[in-house]
Amino acid sequence: MVMGVSRSLKSEWPDTRVVVLEPASSPVITKGRTGPHIVEGIGIAFVPPHLDSKLRLAREEGLLVGTPTGLNVVAAIALAKEPGPGKTVVTVAVDTGLRYMNGNLLADA
Template sequence: MPRSSVSSPVDSVLDVIGRTPCVRLRKVVPEGCADVYVKLEYLNPTGSYKDRMARAIVEEAERRGDLKPGMRVVEATGGSTGSSLAFVCTLKGYGFRAVCSNAFAAEKLRTMAAFGADVDIVHSPTGKITPDLFPKMVERARTLAEEDKNGIVGYKSLGQELLAQFPQGIDAFCGATGGAGMIMGTATVLKASDPKTRVVVLEPESSPVITKGHGGTHGVEGISPGFFPPLLDESLYDEARGISEEEARKMCRRLEPQLD
Protein backbone atom coordinates (compact mmCIF):
# COMPACT_ATOMS: atom_id res chain seq x y z
CA MET A 1 0.00 0.00 0.00
CA PRO A 2 1.45 3.42 -0.91
CA ARG A 3 2.54 5.48 2.08
CA SER A 4 0.36 8.41 0.96
CA SER A 5 -2.80 6.30 1.32
CA VAL A 6 -2.20 5.45 4.99
CA SER A 7 -3.79 7.75 7.57
CA SER A 8 -1.88 8.83 10.66
CA PRO A 9 -3.00 7.42 14.05
CA VAL A 10 -5.62 9.48 15.92
CA ASP A 11 -6.56 9.82 19.58
CA SER A 12 -10.33 9.43 19.18
CA VAL A 13 -12.71 7.84 16.70
CA LEU A 14 -14.25 11.32 16.44
CA ASP A 15 -11.08 12.38 14.65
CA VAL A 16 -11.79 10.07 11.72
CA ILE A 17 -15.06 11.84 10.90
CA GLY A 18 -14.63 13.37 7.46
CA ARG A 19 -11.47 13.23 5.35
CA THR A 20 -13.27 10.74 3.09
CA PRO A 21 -11.80 9.76 -0.28
CA CYS A 22 -13.15 10.52 -3.75
CA VAL A 23 -13.27 7.81 -6.42
CA ARG A 24 -13.48 8.42 -10.15
CA LEU A 25 -16.25 6.57 -12.00
CA ARG A 26 -14.50 5.05 -15.00
CA LYS A 27 -16.87 2.36 -16.22
CA VAL A 28 -20.34 3.90 -15.97
CA VAL A 29 -19.41 7.28 -17.47
CA PRO A 30 -19.38 7.23 -21.30
CA GLU A 31 -16.11 7.94 -23.06
CA GLY A 32 -15.57 11.60 -23.84
CA CYS A 33 -17.80 12.83 -21.00
CA ALA A 34 -16.86 14.72 -17.86
CA ASP A 35 -14.71 13.28 -15.10
CA VAL A 36 -17.23 12.16 -12.47
CA TYR A 37 -16.21 11.38 -8.89
CA VAL A 38 -18.16 10.14 -5.88
CA LYS A 39 -17.18 11.06 -2.33
CA LEU A 40 -17.33 7.99 -0.10
CA GLU A 41 -19.17 9.40 2.90
CA TYR A 42 -20.17 5.91 4.03
CA LEU A 43 -16.63 5.66 5.43
CA ASN A 44 -17.62 7.95 8.29
CA PRO A 45 -17.94 6.01 11.58
CA THR A 46 -21.74 5.51 11.46
CA GLY A 47 -21.78 5.22 7.66
CA SER A 48 -23.27 8.67 7.09
CA TYR A 49 -22.17 12.22 6.33
CA LYS A 50 -24.47 13.21 9.21
CA ASP A 51 -21.51 12.47 11.52
CA ARG A 52 -20.00 15.78 10.37
CA MET A 53 -23.06 17.74 11.44
CA ALA A 54 -23.47 15.85 14.73
CA ARG A 55 -19.93 16.52 15.88
CA ALA A 56 -20.11 20.17 14.82
CA ILE A 57 -23.32 21.06 16.66
CA VAL A 58 -22.34 19.16 19.83
CA GLU A 59 -18.91 20.79 19.99
CA GLU A 60 -20.34 24.23 19.17
CA ALA A 61 -22.84 23.82 22.03
CA GLU A 62 -19.92 22.89 24.30
CA ARG A 63 -17.97 25.98 23.22
CA ARG A 64 -20.97 28.22 23.93
CA GLY A 65 -21.36 26.66 27.36
CA ASP A 66 -24.88 25.47 26.52
CA LEU A 67 -23.93 21.78 26.78
CA LYS A 68 -22.27 20.67 30.01
CA PRO A 69 -21.46 17.34 31.71
CA GLY A 70 -24.59 15.59 32.94
CA MET A 71 -26.86 17.16 30.32
CA ARG A 72 -28.86 15.33 27.66
CA VAL A 73 -29.25 16.16 23.96
CA VAL A 74 -32.71 15.81 22.38
CA GLU A 75 -33.46 15.77 18.65
CA ALA A 76 -36.49 15.01 16.47
CA THR A 77 -35.10 12.71 13.79
CA GLY A 78 -36.03 10.07 11.25
CA GLY A 79 -32.89 7.99 11.48
CA SER A 80 -29.36 8.80 10.33
CA THR A 81 -29.14 12.10 12.21
CA GLY A 82 -30.19 10.24 15.35
CA SER A 83 -27.54 7.57 14.87
CA SER A 84 -24.83 10.20 14.35
CA LEU A 85 -25.88 12.25 17.38
CA ALA A 86 -26.12 9.12 19.53
CA PHE A 87 -22.62 8.13 18.44
CA VAL A 88 -21.08 11.54 19.20
CA CYS A 89 -22.98 12.06 22.46
CA THR A 90 -22.11 8.61 23.77
CA LEU A 91 -18.40 9.14 23.08
CA LYS A 92 -18.52 12.51 24.82
CA GLY A 93 -20.48 11.22 27.80
CA TYR A 94 -23.85 12.90 27.18
CA GLY A 95 -27.23 11.24 27.17
CA PHE A 96 -29.17 11.40 23.91
CA ARG A 97 -32.89 11.06 23.30
CA ALA A 98 -34.15 10.62 19.74
CA VAL A 99 -37.77 11.63 19.17
CA CYS A 100 -38.79 9.40 16.28
CA SER A 101 -41.82 7.53 14.92
CA ASN A 102 -42.96 4.05 14.00
CA ALA A 103 -43.33 5.45 10.46
CA PHE A 104 -39.58 5.08 9.99
CA ALA A 105 -37.76 1.83 9.32
CA ALA A 106 -37.33 -0.42 12.34
CA GLU A 107 -33.68 -0.91 11.35
CA LYS A 108 -33.06 2.82 11.82
CA LEU A 109 -34.67 2.80 15.25
CA ARG A 110 -32.55 -0.19 16.29
CA THR A 111 -29.39 1.44 14.93
CA MET A 112 -30.02 4.61 16.95
CA ALA A 113 -30.53 2.52 20.06
CA ALA A 114 -27.38 0.50 19.35
CA PHE A 115 -25.35 3.71 19.29
CA GLY A 116 -26.77 4.65 22.68
CA ALA A 117 -29.94 6.63 21.97
CA ASP A 118 -33.02 6.58 24.16
CA VAL A 119 -35.66 6.33 21.42
CA ASP A 120 -38.95 8.14 22.12
CA ILE A 121 -41.68 7.09 19.66
CA VAL A 122 -44.39 9.43 18.35
CA HIS A 123 -47.03 7.03 17.06
CA SER A 124 -48.27 7.28 13.47
CA PRO A 125 -51.69 5.56 13.24
CA THR A 126 -51.08 4.60 9.62
CA GLY A 127 -47.44 3.67 10.09
CA LYS A 128 -46.58 6.19 7.35
CA ILE A 129 -44.98 9.63 7.19
CA THR A 130 -47.83 12.16 7.09
CA PRO A 131 -47.81 15.98 6.87
CA ASP A 132 -48.55 16.37 10.58
CA LEU A 133 -45.97 13.84 11.77
CA PHE A 134 -42.90 16.09 11.77
CA PRO A 135 -44.64 18.94 13.66
CA LYS A 136 -45.72 16.39 16.28
CA MET A 137 -42.15 15.09 16.58
CA VAL A 138 -40.73 18.61 16.90
CA GLU A 139 -43.34 19.54 19.50
CA ARG A 140 -42.52 16.39 21.46
CA ALA A 141 -38.83 17.32 21.34
CA ARG A 142 -39.67 20.82 22.60
CA THR A 143 -41.37 19.36 25.66
CA LEU A 144 -38.19 17.41 26.44
CA ALA A 145 -35.58 20.11 25.84
CA GLU A 146 -35.17 23.63 24.49
CA GLU A 147 -34.78 23.65 20.74
CA ASP A 148 -31.25 24.27 19.44
CA LYS A 149 -31.33 27.25 17.09
CA ASN A 150 -27.67 26.99 16.12
CA GLY A 151 -27.06 26.74 12.38
CA ILE A 152 -25.52 23.55 11.11
CA VAL A 153 -21.91 24.24 10.12
CA GLY A 154 -20.40 20.75 10.09
CA TYR A 155 -20.98 20.21 6.40
CA LYS A 156 -18.63 23.03 5.44
CA SER A 157 -15.80 20.58 6.08
CA LEU A 158 -17.10 18.49 3.18
CA GLY A 159 -16.77 21.46 0.85
CA GLN A 160 -13.29 22.25 2.17
CA GLU A 161 -12.19 18.66 1.58
CA LEU A 162 -13.48 18.77 -1.99
CA LEU A 163 -11.51 21.94 -2.70
CA ALA A 164 -8.36 20.31 -1.32
CA GLN A 165 -8.98 17.13 -3.32
CA PHE A 166 -9.63 19.02 -6.58
CA PRO A 167 -7.32 22.06 -6.59
CA GLN A 168 -7.86 22.39 -10.34
CA GLY A 169 -11.47 23.37 -9.64
CA ILE A 170 -14.91 21.76 -9.56
CA ASP A 171 -17.38 22.30 -12.40
CA ALA A 172 -20.46 20.89 -10.65
CA PHE A 173 -21.56 19.31 -7.37
CA CYS A 174 -24.72 17.22 -7.00
CA GLY A 175 -26.41 16.02 -3.83
CA ALA A 176 -29.77 14.79 -2.59
CA THR A 177 -31.55 16.90 -0.02
CA GLY A 178 -33.58 16.18 3.08
CA GLY A 179 -33.11 18.98 5.58
CA ALA A 180 -30.66 20.53 3.06
CA GLY A 181 -27.87 21.06 5.60
CA MET A 182 -25.34 18.97 3.67
CA ILE A 183 -25.83 20.55 0.27
CA MET A 184 -26.08 24.10 1.64
CA GLY A 185 -22.99 23.75 3.83
CA THR A 186 -21.02 22.31 0.91
CA ALA A 187 -22.37 24.87 -1.57
CA THR A 188 -21.43 27.77 0.71
CA VAL A 189 -17.77 26.75 0.54
CA LEU A 190 -17.71 25.82 -3.15
CA LYS A 191 -19.49 29.00 -4.29
CA ALA A 192 -17.22 31.17 -2.13
CA SER A 193 -14.20 29.62 -3.83
CA ASP A 194 -15.63 29.76 -7.37
CA PRO A 195 -19.09 31.22 -8.05
CA LYS A 196 -19.12 29.40 -11.41
CA THR A 197 -19.30 25.99 -9.72
CA ARG A 198 -22.77 24.61 -10.45
CA VAL A 199 -24.69 23.14 -7.52
CA VAL A 200 -27.49 20.73 -8.42
CA VAL A 201 -30.07 19.70 -5.81
CA LEU A 202 -31.57 16.23 -6.29
CA GLU A 203 -34.92 14.87 -5.09
CA PRO A 204 -37.17 11.90 -6.00
CA GLU A 205 -39.22 12.75 -9.08
CA SER A 206 -42.24 11.18 -7.36
CA SER A 207 -42.01 13.81 -4.57
CA PRO A 208 -41.08 16.98 -6.50
CA VAL A 209 -41.36 19.54 -3.71
CA ILE A 210 -38.49 21.69 -4.98
CA THR A 211 -38.93 21.17 -8.72
CA LYS A 212 -42.74 21.32 -8.93
CA GLY A 213 -44.00 22.54 -5.56
CA HIS A 214 -45.83 19.48 -4.27
CA GLY A 215 -44.91 16.35 -2.34
CA GLY A 216 -45.57 12.70 -3.01
CA THR A 217 -44.70 9.20 -1.92
CA HIS A 218 -41.29 7.60 -2.33
CA GLY A 219 -39.20 4.86 -0.76
CA VAL A 220 -36.02 6.68 0.27
CA GLU A 221 -36.12 7.69 3.93
CA GLY A 222 -34.10 10.73 4.90
CA ILE A 223 -34.69 12.83 1.79
CA SER A 224 -37.66 14.81 0.45
CA PRO A 225 -39.80 14.79 3.62
CA GLY A 226 -42.74 16.37 1.76
CA PHE A 227 -42.15 20.05 2.49
CA PHE A 228 -39.70 22.68 1.23
CA PRO A 229 -36.48 22.37 3.25
CA PRO A 230 -36.20 25.48 5.45
CA LEU A 231 -32.40 25.55 5.09
CA LEU A 232 -32.51 25.51 1.29
CA ASP A 233 -31.19 28.86 0.02
CA GLU A 234 -32.06 29.41 -3.64
CA SER A 235 -29.04 31.69 -4.07
CA LEU A 236 -26.70 28.77 -3.35
CA TYR A 237 -27.86 26.30 -5.98
CA ASP A 238 -28.25 26.55 -9.74
CA GLU A 239 -30.65 23.75 -10.56
CA ALA A 240 -33.00 21.22 -8.96
CA ARG A 241 -33.69 17.87 -10.61
CA GLY A 242 -36.15 15.08 -9.94
CA ILE A 243 -34.54 11.64 -10.17
CA SER A 244 -36.33 8.38 -10.92
CA GLU A 245 -36.07 6.20 -7.84
CA GLU A 246 -36.00 3.09 -10.00
CA GLU A 247 -33.15 4.44 -12.11
CA ALA A 248 -31.25 5.55 -9.00
CA ARG A 249 -31.49 2.09 -7.47
CA LYS A 250 -30.33 0.50 -10.71
CA MET A 251 -27.31 2.80 -10.77
CA CYS A 252 -26.46 1.91 -7.16
CA ARG A 253 -26.40 -1.75 -8.11
CA ARG A 254 -24.21 -0.98 -11.13
CA LEU A 255 -21.76 1.10 -9.13
CA GLU A 256 -20.85 -1.38 -6.42
CA PRO A 257 -18.80 -3.80 -8.57
CA GLN A 258 -17.35 -0.96 -10.64
CA LEU A 259 -15.78 1.15 -7.89
CA ASP A 260 -12.32 -0.33 -8.40
Protein backbone atom coordinates (compact mmCIF):
# COMPACT_ATOMS: atom_id res chain seq x y z
CA MET A 1 0.00 0.00 0.00
CA VAL A 2 2.69 2.49 0.97
CA MET A 3 4.44 2.22 -2.39
CA GLY A 4 1.29 3.02 -4.36
CA VAL A 5 0.34 5.93 -2.13
CA SER A 6 3.90 7.24 -2.21
CA ARG A 7 4.08 7.02 -5.99
CA SER A 8 0.76 8.84 -6.42
CA LEU A 9 1.63 11.63 -3.99
CA LYS A 10 5.09 12.15 -5.48
CA SER A 11 3.71 12.31 -9.03
CA GLU A 12 1.58 15.27 -7.98
CA TRP A 13 3.95 16.82 -5.41
CA PRO A 14 7.57 15.78 -6.16
CA ASP A 15 8.91 17.19 -2.88
CA THR A 16 6.71 14.83 -0.84
CA ARG A 17 8.50 13.05 2.01
CA VAL A 18 7.09 9.63 2.87
CA VAL A 19 7.79 8.17 6.32
CA VAL A 20 7.17 4.49 7.08
CA LEU A 21 6.83 3.12 10.62
CA GLU A 22 7.91 -0.40 11.48
CA PRO A 23 9.27 -2.17 14.56
CA ALA A 24 13.06 -1.77 14.83
CA SER A 25 13.41 -5.50 15.47
CA SER A 26 11.46 -6.36 12.30
CA PRO A 27 12.43 -3.89 9.55
CA VAL A 28 10.66 -5.67 6.68
CA ILE A 29 10.10 -2.58 4.53
CA THR A 30 13.43 -0.84 5.04
CA LYS A 31 15.79 -3.83 5.37
CA GLY A 32 13.82 -6.83 4.11
CA ARG A 33 14.13 -8.89 7.28
CA THR A 34 11.64 -10.00 9.87
CA GLY A 35 12.02 -10.49 13.58
CA PRO A 36 10.00 -10.83 16.76
CA HIS A 37 8.29 -7.72 18.07
CA ILE A 38 5.47 -6.61 20.31
CA VAL A 39 3.68 -3.84 18.48
CA GLU A 40 1.45 -3.12 21.45
CA GLY A 41 4.51 -2.05 23.44
CA ILE A 42 2.79 -2.48 26.79
CA GLY A 43 4.98 -3.67 29.64
CA ILE A 44 5.19 -3.27 33.39
CA ALA A 45 4.80 0.41 34.35
CA PHE A 46 4.96 1.48 30.70
CA VAL A 47 2.14 3.10 28.77
CA PRO A 48 3.27 3.83 25.22
CA PRO A 49 2.33 7.17 23.65
CA HIS A 50 0.32 5.51 20.88
CA LEU A 51 -2.04 4.05 23.50
CA ASP A 52 -2.94 7.54 24.73
CA SER A 53 -3.40 8.59 21.12
CA LYS A 54 -5.65 5.61 20.39
CA LEU A 55 -7.77 6.36 23.47
CA ARG A 56 -7.95 10.08 22.65
CA LEU A 57 -9.09 9.32 19.10
CA ALA A 58 -11.86 7.10 20.51
CA ARG A 59 -12.91 9.49 23.27
CA GLU A 60 -12.62 12.87 21.54
CA GLU A 61 -12.98 12.12 17.85
CA GLY A 62 -15.26 9.07 17.94
CA LEU A 63 -12.71 7.06 15.94
CA LEU A 64 -12.22 3.45 17.02
CA VAL A 65 -8.71 2.68 15.78
CA GLY A 66 -6.16 -0.04 16.41
CA THR A 67 -2.53 0.08 17.45
CA PRO A 68 -0.97 0.72 14.01
CA THR A 69 -3.22 3.73 13.46
CA GLY A 70 -2.38 5.00 16.96
CA LEU A 71 1.30 4.73 16.05
CA ASN A 72 0.69 6.59 12.79
CA VAL A 73 -1.07 9.43 14.61
CA VAL A 74 1.76 9.77 17.15
CA ALA A 75 4.32 9.88 14.32
CA ALA A 76 2.27 12.38 12.31
CA ILE A 77 2.02 14.70 15.31
CA ALA A 78 5.78 14.42 15.89
CA LEU A 79 6.47 15.24 12.23
CA ALA A 80 4.08 18.18 12.35
CA LYS A 81 6.01 19.59 15.33
CA GLU A 82 9.32 19.54 13.44
CA PRO A 83 10.46 23.02 12.41
CA GLY A 84 9.87 24.12 8.86
CA PRO A 85 7.51 26.26 6.83
CA GLY A 86 4.51 25.27 4.72
CA LYS A 87 4.14 21.73 5.98
CA THR A 88 1.17 19.44 5.44
CA VAL A 89 1.24 16.13 7.30
CA VAL A 90 -1.04 13.27 6.29
CA THR A 91 -1.39 9.85 7.91
CA VAL A 92 -3.34 6.73 7.05
CA ALA A 93 -5.75 4.92 9.37
CA VAL A 94 -4.76 1.36 8.52
CA ASP A 95 -6.91 -0.54 11.00
CA THR A 96 -9.89 -0.34 13.31
CA GLY A 97 -10.16 -1.00 17.01
CA LEU A 98 -12.69 -3.80 16.52
CA ARG A 99 -10.13 -6.46 17.43
CA TYR A 100 -9.75 -4.84 20.87
CA MET A 101 -13.46 -4.81 21.74
CA ASN A 102 -13.31 -7.97 23.89
CA GLY A 103 -10.53 -6.64 26.11
CA ASN A 104 -10.46 -3.70 28.47
CA LEU A 105 -8.06 -1.62 26.37
CA LEU A 106 -10.77 0.92 25.55
CA ALA A 107 -12.62 0.69 28.87
CA ASP A 108 -11.70 4.25 29.85
CA ALA A 109 -12.34 5.74 26.40
